[in-house]
Amino acid sequence: MFIEREYMEAWMKRIMERFDRLESRMEQPPEKERQRLDGELLLDNQDLCIMLNVSKRSLQRYRSLGWLPYKQIDQKMYYLQSEVEQFIKEHFEKRHKRNK
Numbered sequence: 001m002f003i004e005r006e007y008m009e010a011w012m013k014r015i016m017e018r019f020d021r022l023e024s025r026m027e028q029p030p031e032k033e034r035q036r037l038d039g040e041l042l043l044d045n046q047d048l049c050i051m052l053n054v055s056k057r058s059l060q061r062y063r064s065l066g067w068l069p070y071k072q073i074d075q076k077m078y079y080l081q082s083e084v085e086q087f088i089k090e091h092f093e094k095r096h097k098r099n100k
Contacts, residue, residue: 037071041081048079052092067091 035042045056052058059077062068067090069083 035078037078037080042071042078043081043084044079045077048084051084052088062087062091 043051045059048054048059049056059068063070063077068079068087071078071080
């Protein structure tokens, strides 16, 4: 089987252009669009699980105990950044000091 040189070059050029597009996408990861409420940052369950290094079940327990204030929009839970910071000060820092 013999492939014409021009056809092969055009085909390779298209492949290289696609690689270039993929490379540019990888260099600039898309930033997660952050939602705000009255100018204050809203965090979702995933954000908080990562930030606090806890499970979704732990977040549910904190909500049920009334320790962690939240807002529910549709079926999704959101937390105001200032309220999360207050929760951390009240619950995590005390525990950390006791364990020292």
